[in-house]
Structure formats: structure tokens, C-alpha cells
Amino acid sequence: MHIIFSKIFRMKIFNLVFAILFVLFALLQYNDPDPYVWIPIYIYGALMCWMCYKGKGNRTALYAGITVYLAYAVYLFVADDGVLSWIKDHNAENIAETMQAQKPWIEDSREFFGLVILMVVLGINVARVGRTSRSARGK
Numbered sequence: 001m002h003i004i005f006s007k008i009f010r011m012k013i014f015n016l017v018f019a020i021l022f023v024l025f026a027l028l029q030y031n032d033p034d035p036y037v038w039i040p041i042y043i044y045g046a047l048m049c050w051m052c053y054k055g056k057g058n059r060t061a062l063y064a065g066i067t068v069y070l071a072y073a074v075y076l077f078v079a080d081d082g083v084l085s086w087i088k089d090h091n092a093e094n095i096a097e098t099m100q101a102q103k104p105w106i107e108d109s110r111e112f113f114g115l116v117i118l119m120v121v122l123g124i125n126v127a128r129v130g131r132t133s134r135s136a137r138g139k
Contacts, residue, residue: 011128015053018121022046025114033107038114041069045118048125057129062122069122073115082108 026042029035044065051057077083085108 012053015049015125019046019049019053022049022118038111041072041115041118045121048122052125052129057125059126059129062126062129066119066122066126069115069119073112073119076108076112076115079108083112 022042022045026039026046029038029042032038048057048062048065051061075082079085
């Protein structure tokens with residue numbers, strides 16, 4: 001019983017922390033070149049974490065987010081100034097040196113890694129929501 005409570009408590013903290021972080025990330029996008037894309041992306045991640053925190057996680061909604069994030073991540077990976085360009089043409093130069101992304105491959109690479117973080121968090125929630133619903137059914 002204690003182990004189950006401990007796992008549930010850890011997931012609640014995990015989701016609360018990421019819900020807050022994703023809201024903060026969304027707020028930081030206001031001066032981004034494309035805030036109309038990134039604010040909804042981070043708000044959706046925050047909403048999914050909040051729903052899981054409240055115990056109302058929905059696998060379909062989580063999978064939908066992962067699918068959209070994955071499609072955009074693939075695009076950013078292969079785009080002309082994307083992650084492949086950063087690795088091959090720019091020797092994977094430091095993308096965290098300054099906050100200003102003055103080179104397009106830096107912006108696209110940072111955005112790619114933001115999507116990876118979102119997909120990992122939603123993926124963890126997919127696994128937890130699946131386990132929770134199976135245990136609720138008595139399996």
C-alpha cells in the first residue's frame with residue numbers, strides 16, 4: 001500500500017512541476033519569432049500534465065500531443081536550418097551559449113529539444129495513465 005501511494009505521490013509531483021514549467025516556458029515565448037506556435041505547444045503540454053495531476057489523464061489526448069510534437073520535431077530535424085544542419089554543417093556548436101538565437105539552426109535545434117522534452121513527459125504520462133486504468137479495472 002505504501003509503495004502504491006509513494007508512486008502516485010511522485011507522479012503527482014512530477015506532473016505539477018512540469019505543468020508549472022510548461023506554463024513558464026509558454027510565457028517566455030512572447031518575444032519569440034513565432035509565439036503563436038510555441039505558446040499553444042507549451043500550454044497543451046501544461047494542460048496534459050495538469051489533467052494527469054488531477055487524475056484525469058486521457059491517453060487519446062496524450063497520444064495526440066505526442067503525434068503533433070513528433071511531426072513537428074521531424075520537420076525541425078530535417079529542415080534546411082534544422083538539427084541535421086546544426087550537426088553536419090555547424091559542428092554541433094554550443095546552442096546554449098547565449099539566450100539570443102542569432103542563427104536559425106540554433107533556434108530550430110532548441111525548439112527540437114523542447115519538443116523532445118514535451119514528448120518524453122507526455123510519454124511517461126501515457127505509461128502511467130495506462131497502468132492506472134488497468135489497475136482500476138482489476139488487472
